[in-house]
Amino acid sequence: MKAGKLGQRSQELLYVSLSKALSSATSSRQLHKVHSLIITSGLDQSVFFSGKLISKYAQFKNPVGSLSVFRRVSPANSVYQWNSIIRALTHNGLFSDALKFYSQMRNLELKQDTYTFPSVINACAGLSDLEMGVLPACGDLVAVEGQIVHGLVEKMGIKKDVIVSNGLLSMYFKFNRLTDCKLIFSEMVVRDTVSWNTVICGYSQSGLFEESIKLFLEMVDNFEPDLLTIGSVLRACGQIGDLELGKYVHDYMIRNGYECDTTASNILINMYAKCGNLLASREVFDRIRFKDLVSWNSLISGYIQNECFEEAMKLLSKMKADLRADSVTYVMLLSMSGQLARIHHGKEVHCDIIKMGFDSSLVVGNALIDMYAKCGKLEDSLKQFENMRDRDIVTWNSIITACVHSEDYNQGFRMTSRMRIEGMMPDLPTMLATLPMCSFLAAKRQGKEIHSCIFKLGIQSDVPVGNALIEMYSKCGSLKHSLLVFEQMKMKDVVTWTALISAYGMYGEGKKALRAFEEMEATGIAPDHIAFVAIIFACSHSGLVDEGQAYFDHMKKKYKIEPRIEHYACVVDLLSRSGLLAEAEEFILSMPLKPDASLWGTLLSGCRASGNVKVAERASQHIIELNSDNTGYYVLVSNVYAALGKWDKVRMIRKSLRNKGLKKDPGCSWMEIRNKVYVFGTGDRFFEQYEEVNRLLEILAGLMAKEGYVADLQFALHDVEEDEKRDLLCGHSERLAIAFGLLNTKPGTPLQVMKNLRVCGDCHTVTKYISKIVQRELLVRDANRFHLFKDGTCSCGDYW
DNA sequence: CTAGGGTTAG
Incomplete structure (x- = not known):
């Protein structure tokens, strides 16, 4: 009796001390030691220790350890053990395995509880991200699994559990099923900070920044936002350039002691830079006590985004004094070389990248393709592309964009078919890169294929995609389909309307273009300088001289848009196409900007219809004096002299073209x-x-x-x-x-x-x-x- | 004994 009691007492002591040791293990070595002790004590198959061991192994990123513990207790009969193994696998990114275990658990008719679902939901969401792209069938499976989970949650009446609902919310966000999210969130009886963060982050990540900000404003009345909330909403502010709200959040941070947080400050730097307020970015930067690499990179990137390249370089050398540049720094520098189209600078950066060993980085490789393309070196882009061992979707999109940039559409189409052969799923940016190729080549068949691909990807309601489709159909000779796409678009921006106006313009439907412009203004969308180019061009293609000139004035007076050289060119085109050559010439001579070759070229083209040689000859003279590199203008000029029979001048122009190494675009x-x-x-x-x-x-x-x-x-x-x-x-x-x-x-x-x-x-x-x-x-x-x-x-x- | 949101530079 006495011995028994003592035995029980020592057993209890052992239990407690092992449990403590297990909880406080801080390395896998310690964990292994405690595990051995548990085995020798014969406790490793108990529900408590097996479950705890499974979780502990997962904590140290050792899912194999978790599995071996689980296998020793098989067949497991406790919900706790199943929950632990599912969570362990999910925690380590083994989503499909986690779901397999979940299926087995369901077959055992064990009662699932509120601890089961968060992990399962996470597994569903995780798998959708990782494997859906490669294995669509797997994605469907997860979608089904997600629905089962949701159904069970409802059946078990645990919908009211905050953690479970939060999990569902996050899963649906990852599936991009925003309507479901909206529904779940609105039906939630209890919401906590995590719920709010989930929706605010979710909307911000789906690009619905306005929605995200609206929710944030709703949230602050009842809950204290934390650093996650602040980060998400600041990102949204930066993206849509809402400086006012950004400042409000900044004030909130100062009041609540988040100001010294390095990460939060870094986000602030980015937000202010995106809003164009570099002084504020700089102030935040200067106040950070512990500046990390991200702080430096953020500020430098801010300067680059705002085209303050010299400042950016100065900062860079300051940074290099106490920190080593990383791959992100180099990506930014490449973006700068590209923006400036300075190949020498780009090549220097490329050399540094090789020296520092960043050339194996995928992101850096992609940036190199982009940089060479922007510098007009498609050959180097292609070389970089071929040299890359790994390629992701961005690599493919970059090389296609590079081909489009260099107007090498055949190479571009070759790349898209190679991409298909190598099994890479195209995405939204792929569509945005390939549609302009179809537009240029008037490749309607390929354009239609891309359109069906857009439906398959479910991105047909994306505004830029719709805009590109309108342009594609109109340039492929199908105004009808352009209009169809336009009508089906629920959201429209100024680019959408401009695409429609240009489409009408191309088909000589000037009156309809005018009506579209008025409709756009009526819906409250303000035209930008490109919209005015489109409308004046539409007028000039339809002989609507007065209307075109009226829009030129309208732009200056009503919208305070300073006319650029292209607007003057439009007006010159408008006047000269209608035979008003004297007015066109007068217009050029009286404009406040210095007329460039494009203006005289426009006038010269305008002379062709009426055959006014005197004006043509004067325009030609100007073009020759301006010494432009555009062969098209020289062809026009030489045509003028040919028409006049001045063959010596024709020969002179041909010779100067040859000397410049320029070649006439052959007509085809x-x-x-x-x-x-x-x-x-x-x-x-x-x-x-x-x-x-x-x-x-x-x-x-x-x-x-x-x-x-x-x-x-x-x-x-x-x-x-x-x-x-x-x-x-x-x-x-x-x-x-x-x-x-x-x-x-x-x-x-x-x-x-x-x-x-x-x-x-x-x-x-x-x-x-x-x-x-x-x-x-x-x-x-x-x-x-x-x-x-x-x-x-x-x-x-x-x-x- | 177990559970949920993850933000910044490209």
Whole structure:
């Protein structure tokens, strides 16, 4: 009896001391020691110690240890043990394993409790992030598991448990199911700081900054925000540039003693920099007692974002005196080189990166691709891309963007197909990078594919995506689809409206563009300087001279937007296309900014329609004096002298182009027939069906002559005899394309032809005749607009 | 005995 009591007493003592030892273990070595003691005492299979050991191993990032303890108690019969193993696995990122254990637990018909769900929910959420991209089926599975969990939570009546609800909230945020979040949050009976933080962070991370700020303001009435809340809301302030609220939060921090927190101060630096208030950033920085690398990087990045590059460099050298730059610092420096397009600076940074051994970093590698592209060195971007061992989605998006930046669309499309072959899932930025390629090439088929991909990704309601789609469809010859996308967009910004106005402008729908502009103003969206470029261009493409000029004044007076060179160019285009050349020239000479080559070039193009050689010659003189590098203008100038028969001047210009190492963009046209793209260059003789195409053009020439057509030889721009000039005109690439299209499609089928340069006046006339003779709709897109030829007329009303 | 939110520089 006595011995028994003593035994029980010592057993209790052992229990307590082992439990204490286990709790206070601070290293895995200590843990192993205590574990051995527990085993020798024969207590390792007890519910209490096994559960505690499982959790303890998880704490030291040793899920294998947790598992081996769990296996020794199998079949486990206590909820505590199951909870522990599920939590241990989730804690270590082994989400799918955690869910497998959860399924087993469900099969055992053990009663789950409020401790089970938070871990399970976390596992669901974690898996969605990591594996859904690669394994869509797995993602579905998790979605189902998430629903089961939610259902069980409701059935068990533990919906009111704050921790469980918070877990559900966080899971749905990770699935980006915002409506569910809203519902759960509104139904929560009890909310604590964590609940508020979950929704505020969640909205901020989903990019819904206004929503996040609104919730924060609601929260402060009842709860004390902590550092997490403050961090999230400051991020939101920075993103939308809400300086006022940012200052309010800063005051709150000062009042509540968060001011000396380094992390919080770093966020403040970032917020002020994003709001453009570098002085405030600097003040916060100077007050930080313990500046860490992030503090320095944040301030330097602030200076770079606000284009104060010299300040940034000064700070950098100061920083280097007591801290070593890390990969983030180098990424920022690369971004600076890119912004400045200074390849020498970029290469120096690249050398430093190699020296410091940061060249193996994925983020740095991606930044290098971007830097080289922005410096116009696509070759170096490609080299960097090929040299990279690991590539993530950003790598692919960067190289595609690089190709787009250098206008190498074929390379760009090659990259997108390589990306598909290598199994990389495209994302939203991929869509934003590829859509402009389709726009430029008028590749409608690829554009449509991307559109369906956008639906599959579920990002069709994203505003920039919608904007890019509007542009793509309008440039691919489908105004109808553009309008459809526009109508379906729930949220619209100034870019959306501008895309619509430009679309109308390209199709010569000036009146509709004007109406769209008014509608935009009526919905309370203020036009920016680009919207004005779009509307004035739309006017000039439709011959709405008075309206265009009115908008130019409207911009200055009502919106206080100072006209830039491109606005002046629009007005010059507007006047000269309508034959008001004297007014256009006068306008250039009276403008407050120094006219550059683009203005004279615009005037010169405008001269083509009316053939005013005097103005053309004066404009040419200005262009030559300005010594621009744009070949397009020199082609125009040389055309003027060719038309005047001043061949010595033509030769002089050609020679100076050669000396500068510049080459004229060759004119080319292309069209899509049955999913295949056919390209034609000016005067091409080596393509399929060359003979047939030529014969058809001859037949058409005969028929046109009967209708009264006479070739306008001022557009044949070579120093050759008259009849040879006629031949050269016939060789213009758009004619080859049209003839080829006529031969290879059924009668009556509308044709769509793209051209990289502007259509010449003679081709414009010829196309009108052809549309009448063959009774077909011919849609021609040139450098900046569409011409729909139908029964002898053109939609542009000859304002080409 | 076990549970929930994670913020800053790119």
